[in-house]
Amino acid sequence: MFDFLTGPMFWLSISICIIGMIVRIVLYIRGLNWQMDRVAYRAHPGPGFKGAVNSIIRWLVPFGTYSWRKQPFMTIIFFGFHIGAVLVPLFLLAHNIILREKIGIFLFTLNPAAADILTWMVVMSALCLMLRRIALPEVRILTTAYDYFILVLSAAPFITGLLARYEMGDYTFWLTVHILCGEALLIAIPFTKLSHIVLFFASRAQLGMDFGIKRGGMKGKNMAW
Numbered sequence: 001m002f003d004f005l006t007g008p009m010f011w012l013s014i015s016i017c018i019i020g021m022i023v024r025i026v027l028y029i030r031g032l033n034w035q036m037d038r039v040a041y042r043a044h045p046g047p048g049f050k051g052a053v054n055s056i057i058r059w060l061v062p063f064g065t066y067s068w069r070k071q072p073f074m075t076i077i078f079f080g081f082h083i084g085a086v087l088v089p090l091f092l093l094a095h096n097i098i099l100r101e102k103i104g105i106f107l108f109t110l111n112p113a114a115a116d117i118l119t120w121m122v123v124m125s126a127l128c129l130m131l132r133r134i135a136l137p138e139v140r141i142l143t144t145a146y147d148y149f150i151l152v153l154s155a156a157p158f159i160t161g162l163l164a165r166y167e168m169g170d171y172t173f174w175l176t177v178h179i180l181c182g183e184a185l186l187i188a189i190p191f192t193k194l195s196h197i198v199l200f201f202a203s204r205a206q207l208g209m210d211f212g213i214k215r216g217g218m219k220g221k222n223m224a225w
């Protein structure tokens with residue numbers, strides 16, 4: 001089982017994730033309405049690019065947008081979750097060793113204490129995100145079992161990673177479950193709303209271009225809209 005998960009399943013899940021994300025981006029761009037959305041983007045690449053970068057950066061900075069400032073609790077748990085969810089899988093020493101073995105690349109490595117703190121942050125923040133969905137009526141009304149499933153799927157590799165790391169019971173068992181959960185997450189990314197990992201950038205770039213060009217961004221510069 002362990003050999004299968006670290007061999008063929010590793011390659012299969014990584015390939016599905018990467019190819020799937022590329023397909024999602026292509027489908028997103030092809031799905032835009034060329035008459036309504038894209039026509040002005042090509043004609044004004046400068047303001048469009050500036051608007052896109054501006055929009056992405058503002059949303060990636062904690063409290064960088066009006067919406068983030070309006071919901072400080074959500075902002076803290078959101079960034080608490082996402083900072084660890086992005087950094088730990090990529091920069092944990094143990095993951096880097098596997099990447100070097102399999103692909104021959106070695107990325108920057110997180111200090112083990114920082115990796116522990118970030119992983120705990122992910123787990124605690126995921127719990128708060130779940131409680132938020134239960135506690136706030138305006139969020140609860142929009143929440144379905146699917147939202148809880150995605151949260152559990154996202155937190156599972158971190159929870160099982162901690163169980164293995166602290167050797168709670170059988171280390172090999174938890175390590176196997178951890179790898180299984182990580183690969184399930186990778187496979188789920190292109191097919192679920194976890195595709196936001198790339199579609200966030202696509203939609204923010206598109207909206208940023210829209211505002212940078214059409215909706216006042218080029219005001220006074222002979223722009224028709």
Ligand code: HEM
Nearest residue numbers: 078082085086129130147150151154155194196197200201
């Ligand atoms: C660069 C990468 C990522 C970006 C830019 C990003 C961005 C976002 C955004 C904008 C939201 C919506 C927040 C809202 O409801 O207002 C969100 C939600 C979420 N993201 Fe990500 N994300 C990224 C990576 C990840 C990763 C790697 C995971 C999983 C390990 C993940 C799991 C989630 C989950 C579970 C939610 C829903 C939280 C909830 O239930 O309220 N994201 N993300």
